[in-house]
Amino acid sequence: MKRVLIVGNSHIGALKCGLNNKRLKQTIDRCDIEFDFAGTTGAIDLTCVDGKILVSEESPRFNDFILTTNGKRSLSLDHYDHIFMVGLGSPLDPRRFIGDPLQPLSTSIIFAIVKQTVDHTFSPKYVYSSILKWHHQISYWIPNPCEPEKLNLQLRDDPDNVHRALGRIALMGEPCFFLSALESPNSREKLLVASIADRIRKATENQCEKMGLAGVILPPECMLCNHFQTKAHYSINSKHFCNETFHREIDPHMNEAYGAEILEEIMRKLGYETASTKESLGSRRLSGR
Amino acid sequence: MRDHPYQDQPRWAFWKTGVSQEDPYAIEGIYAKKFDIPHDTKIATAGSCFAQHISRHLIKNGYNVLDVEPPPPALPKELHGQFGFGIYSARYGNIYTVRQLNQLAQEAAGCYSPQDYIWDKEGRYYDALRPAIEPEGLDSAEEVVEHRIHHIERVRFMFENLDLLIFTLGLTEMWVNKESGTVYPTAPGTLIGHFNEDLHTFINAQYKDVISDFNDFQRALKRIRAGRPFKVILTVSPVPLTATASGKHVLVSTTYSKSTLRSAAGLLSTNQNHIDYFPSFEIVANPRLCSTAFEDNLRSVKDEAVENVMKHFFSEHPPIQGKQDRHTRSGRLSRNKIETQCEEALLEAFSQ
Numbered sequence: 001m002k003r004v005l006i007v008g009n010s011h012i013g014a015l016k017c018g019l020n021n022k023r024l025k026q027t028i029d030r031c032d033i034e035f036d037f038a039g040t041t042g043a044i045d046l047t048c049v050d051g052k053i054l055v056s057e058e059s060p061r062f063n064d065f066i067l068t069t070n071g072k073r074s075l076s077l078d079h080y081d082h083i084f085m086v087g088l089g090s091p092l093d094p095r096r097f098i099g100d101p102l103q104p105l106s107t108s109i110i111f112a113i114v115k116q117t118v119d120h121t122f123s124p125k126y127v128y129s130s131i132l133k134w135h136h137q138i139s140y141w142i143p144n145p146c147e148p149e150k151l152n153l154q155l156r157d158d159p160d161n162v163h164r165a166l167g168r169i170a171l172m173g174e175p176c177f178f179l180s181a182l183e184s185p186n187s188r189e190k191l192l193v194a195s196i197a198d199r200i201r202k203a204t205e206n207q208c209e210k211m212g213l214a215g216v217i218l219p220p221e222c223m224l225c226n227h228f229q230t231k232a233h234y235s236i237n238s239k240h241f242c243n244e245t246f247h248r249e250i251d252p253h254m255n256e257a258y259g260a261e262i263l264e265e266i267m268r269k270l271g272y273e274t275a276s277t278k279e280s281l282g283s284r285r286l287s288g289r
Numbered sequence: 290m291r292d293h294p295y296q297d298q299p300r301w302a303f304w305k306t307g308v309s310q311e312d313p314y315a316i317e318g319i320y321a322k323k324f325d326i327p328h329d330t331k332i333a334t335a336g337s338c339f340a341q342h343i344s345r346h347l348i349k350n351g352y353n354v355l356d357v358e359p360p361p362p363a364l365p366k367e368l369h370g371q372f373g374f375g376i377y378s379a380r381y382g383n384i385y386t387v388r389q390l391n392q393l394a395q396e397a398a399g400c401y402s403p404q405d406y407i408w409d410k411e412g413r414y415y416d417a418l419r420p421a422i423e424p425e426g427l428d429s430a431e432e433v434v435e436h437r438i439h440h441i442e443r444v445r446f447m448f449e450n451l452d453l454l455i456f457t458l459g460l461t462e463m464w465v466n467k468e469s470g471t472v473y474p475t476a477p478g479t480l481i482g483h484f485n486e487d488l489h490t491f492i493n494a495q496y497k498d499v500i501s502d503f504n505d506f507q508r509a510l511k512r513i514r515a516g517r518p519f520k521v522i523l524t525v526s527p528v529p530l531t532a533t534a535s536g537k538h539v540l541v542s543t544t545y546s547k548s549t550l551r552s553a554a555g556l557l558s559t560n561q562n563h564i565d566y567f568p569s570f571e572i573v574a575n576p577r578l579c580s581t582a583f584e585d586n587l588r589s590v591k592d593e594a595v596e597n598v599m600k601h602f603f604s605e606h607p608p609i610q611g612k613q614d615r616h617t618r619s620g621r622l623s624r625n626k627i628e629t630q631c632e633e634a635l636l637e638a639f640s641q
Contacts, residue, residue, distance in 0.1 A: 096363030101443075104436050105361060108425045109372055113363045192435075 002033045002270065003079060007046070007053055007131065008086030011144055011253060012039040012068060013240045015086065018259025024274075027264075031272045035263070038075050040064040043087050048130035051077045077131065083139045084217065084266060085128045090143040091117045091204040092218065094228040097196055104192055107199055114203040117143075122211055138214040140269065142262065143204075145254045148235035149225050197227035217265050223258070234258035313577040314597050322605040323558070323565035324520060326453060328612070331355050333378040333451040337385045337459020338631035339526035339569065339590065341376050346599040347455070351612025354378060355451060357443045370630055373422030378451075379444050382419040383632060385460040387502040387553075388472045388494065393418075394509035397445040404469035407433045408482035415481045416440075417473050421632045426481075448513045452520065457569070458550040459526040460633070461494040462534060462542070475632045476534070479639070491534045493545075499553035521564045523554040527573035529588050532636040569598045588634075 006012050016037045018024060028035070038053050040046050040061035047054060054074035055065040069075060077083060091114045097105060121141070122129045132139055201218055208216040225231050238253035264274045291297060301307035301318035311317065326332070332354045334344035348354050360374035373380040384390050395401035408417040413426025414433045419440075427433050464476045467490050478484035494502070510519060525547060533542035551570060558566035573582045573594055580587060582594035590598075 097361050100359075103358065103361075104432070104439050106372075106423050106425075106427050106432075106436070108423060109361060109364060112365060112368055113361060116363060116365050 002031075002081045003036070004033060004082045004084065004266065004270075005036050005038065005053075005075060005077070005080040006084045006086060006142070006266075007038045007043075007075075007127070008084075008142070009039055009043040009088060009144070010041050010064075010240055011142075012037050012086045014145070014238065014254035014256070014259040015142075015262055016068065016259065017239045017256040018261070018263045020256055021260035021263075024260045024263055027267070027272075027274050031267065033267065033270075033272065036072075036075060036080070037068045038065060038072075039068045039086065043127055046127040048077070048127050048134065051134050051136070053077065053127070053131075077134050078136055080137055082214075082270060083131055083137045084142050085121075085131060085139060086142045087144055088121045088126065088128075089117050090146060091200055091207075092143065092146050092197070092228055093117075094193075097200065098193070102189055102192060105196055105199075107203070110196065110199045111203045111207070114200060114207050118204070118207045118211060132212060139212075140215045140217060140266075141208055141213050142217040142266075145234075145252065145258065146219060146224055146228055146230045147252055148238075148254075149229045149232045193227055215269055217262060217269060220261065220265060223261055230254065230258065234261070308575065308577055311577065313572075313575050314600070316572065316575070316601065319568055319572065320601050320605055323562070326352065326606045328609045329353060330452045331450055332453045332455060333447050334455050335377050335381065335384045335390065336455075336457025336524070337383050337526045337528065338629045338633065339459070339524075339528050340383075340455070340457035341629045342590070342595040343455060343457060343524065343569070343599070343602075344377055346595070346602075349613065350599075350603060351609030353609075355447055357447045357450075358440065371424060373419065373630070376630060379447050380419065380422050380440060381444065382422050383459070383474060383630070384456075385474055385633065386463045386472065386494065387458060387499050387506065388463060389418075389474060390456065391502045391506040391509065392472050393444060394448065394506050394513070397441055397448055398509045398513050400509065400512075403471045405466050405471060405488070406437070406473075408477070410481045417475075417477075417482055418471075420475055420480050420482075421630055445513060448510055453522065454510075454519065455522045455524070457524045457526050458499075458554060459528070460530065461499065461546040461549050462530070463492050463494065464489055464534075465492055476636075479636060480632055493535050493542075494549070496549050496552055499549060500556060503553065503557055518563065521557075522567050523558060523564060524567045525550045525554055525570040527570045527582070527590060531588065531633050532639065567602055569602075572598045572601055586637075589629075 006015055016035075019028070019035060038046070040055060040059075041064055045055050045059040045061045046065070047056075052074045053076075055062050057073075059065075066073070096113055096117065097110065118141075121143075122132060128141075131137075204216055204218060219230065221227075223231060223234055234254050234257050237255050239255055239259075240253060267274050295302070299318060301311070301316070307316070307318070328351070330353060332347060332352055334340055334347065334354060336343075344354060355378040356375065357378060358374065358380045360369050360372070364372070364374070369375045373382055376382075381393060384393065392401065392403065396403060403418060406417045407430045408415045408420070409430075410426065414428070414430050415423065415426045416433050416437055418437075423436075427436065464473045465471060466473075467488055475481075476484065477489050507521075511517075527547075529543040530539055530546060533539045535542045535545075537545075547570060554566050558564045573590055575582075578594075582591055582597070583589060584591055
């Protein structure tokens with residue numbers, strides 16, 4: 001049996017929901033693999049002490065932790081064969097790269113930005129760096145999901161939400177500023193965005209290797225649209241920690257379908273043959289690029 | 290009735306009272322502006338290394354300096370300068386010669402295509418017309434072309450939209466492609482590229498060349514702007530040459546270069562109402578300072594000397610009230626010790 005711990009921020013909720021996917025469940029049972037989860041909002045107050053993942057009972061996020069661990073008060077890293085760390089940022093966030101106007105970026109600049117994202121996630125102030133120092137496991141990084149393709153904005157009266165949505169995601173089907181290039185019929189701009197997206201992926205893999213990570217789980221391109229957005233199919237009825245629909249309408253969290261896809265990616269990364277791998281091996285890998 | 294023409298001259302017209310006995314940090318009458326710079330004036334900056342200081346101080350004091358090629362939002366601020374962001378109004382790097390400026394404007398106007406501008410080094414590819422803005426080069430020659438197309442589009446936008454260009458004249462010496470006349474900011478083979486005597490040649494511009502190049506530049510600018518007027522402030526960099534290829538002593542070559550540029554700036558600003566001259570060269574080279582305006586290498590201008598230069602500038606063009614220190618998004622002001630990006634200074638490595 002292989003034991004896998006997925007630890008990190010609120011996005012582990014969707015991954016945990018992925019276990020409910022019937023097809024995936026069969027694969028997991030057949031492969032004899034066990035998943036555990038541990039997380040808090042923003043991975044705050046989550047600590048790694050002597051190889052144990054825990055949260056102080058005084059922390060307001062202790063309940064998050066208990067919900068994700070199914071009641072366990074600490075998790076020993078040594079119990080697991082592989083650790084997957086979810087969060088905090090995403091190197092695939094186009095706002096970090098694509099300014100206004102859209103400009104071509106060199107590989108050096110893309111690497112510098114990706115390095116900053118990875119360094120931020122694995123800085124000493126977050127639990128991820130402590131986990132990395134615990135050398136007994138093979139560790140991977142699962143960045144935050146790419147922003148959802150589009151969402152209905154029902155909480156229009158809340159200025160904070162409106163502001164947040166306008167800056168981040170396509171609203172009611174209207175493209176936001178960084179996607180205007182992709183809406184444009186100008187193929188040069190489309191090629192430019194594709195080139196940037198491709199090199200961000202390579203830079204992320206390269207930077208994770210330098211950090212001592214065994215790998216990074218970036219969303220397969222079949223889950224994305226416009227290179228940088230998660231298809232709506234993966235964000236409708238998004239889930240938070242406690243397997244409940246997330247309480248806000250404007251939300252970057254994902255759903256069971258997303259979780260199942262990422263869990264399959266994890267299994268593929270660990271060398272398992274999954275059902276969808278058998279079905280679409282080749283097309284999944286080759287069609288995206 | 291005056292006894293002689295010097296009788297009513299102000300005190301700053303005399304060396305003794307204007308220089309020897311004058312406070313070099315508050316030189317009365319050294320600069321009288323020709324025109325105002327209203328707070329909403331869109332300013333573009335360009336020139337040799339010293340122009341970086343002018344650009345930075347204008348931003349610091351609230352002036353509306355254009356930045357048509359801003360950095361990607363997440364690029365760490367400390368790397369902006371290294372990649373040529375936030376130094377000037379566009380990522381053209383240092384423009385040392387007037388011919389280089391003219392060449393850029395002609396290209397932006399669609400009247401000229403540079404030749405042999407993609408140079409390589411150790412498998413990486415560089416835009417030889419701005420070799421320092423990508424220190425590690427680009428992945429392919431095609432990528433250099435793609436980046437240049439974008440750059441020239443942005444430069445054209447800058448030329449279309451500026452109200453005032455502040456240009457610092459730096460050098461007369463330049464290296465050009467014999468066949469196409471393409472001017473390079475650095476000699477082939479020094480920073481990047483390969484020197485080929487059959488292909489590359491040295492030119493030391495004369496006074497008439499500088500005048501002619503600048504007027505050609507203005508014609509290109511007018512064409513881009515469909516005749517809309519613009520203003521110019523010229524300065525001459527006080528930074529001496531790092532090295533000369535003229536065959537003469539570097540001190541002689543520096544004096545030739547600076548005096549030629551100073552004369553040209555003088556003629557242009559005297560004869561054309563929309564051009565002003567700001568005496569940064571004179572303020573730094575003032576003998577009253579006994580060369581203390583320079584660092585130990587007697588070449589780099591000390592930060593306090595730059596402050597002194599800009600203090601004289603702002604005495605005529607006051608800081609924009611309420612806007613000082615706001616435009617710091619490019620990290621241009623975040624460092625205590627300001628380091629300029631200067632390819633020409635790298636020639637020092639070749640000294641025996």
